[in-house]
Amino acid sequence: MAKNCPHCLELKPNYSRAYTLCLAKKVGRQMVHNLKYNNGLYLTSDLKSIIRQLPHLKKICENAILVPVPLHPTKQRERGFNQSDALAQVLKKTLNTNIQIQNSLIRTRFTQTQTSLTKEQRKENIRGAFALSPNIKLDLDKKYILVDDVFTTGSTANACAKILKKAGIQTIELLTLAHG
DSSP, rough: OOOOOGGGGGGEEEEEEEEEEESHHHHHHHHHHHHHTTGGGGGGGHHHHHHTTTTTHHHTTTTEEEEOOOOOHHHHHHHSOOOOHHHHHHHHHHHHHSSSEEEEEOOSSOOOTTTTOOOHHHHHHTTTTTTOOTTTTOTTTTTEEEEEEEESSSHHHHHHHHHHHHHTTOOEEEEEEEEO
């Protein structure tokens, strides 16, 4: 049963639905933190286990194009990988269904971390930070699912979805590792 998130009531999303694998509390918060800041690719088997416990994800992702939220090239070099892309790869491998992964978006400017910012500061921080990847070929008939590590205020997801929407994508959804 779908529920409306009380944190999202003020958000006017540019996507139609959002899904999350866990709450960003206790173990979920630690998982996100380890994935992002402690070279957490070792968590792949744990992510697979979580995904297998959520059989409805297969139907949600079937025939969709997963779009990892991009990192700025500087941040990606520092981290060594994009955690959103890592999650998208695990989803594709674990669900074993017709899923594509497409880097449809790029990060156009370096932004400070959102962790200590208010909702308004986050929105301002992310403004103009994303664009369509050059020479990308979008399939306007497909469902696009943005993939990100964590949903807090929705500023990042909304900014990314807005770019896809302006490009003509009709069905945009969001899938995150954690929420909160």
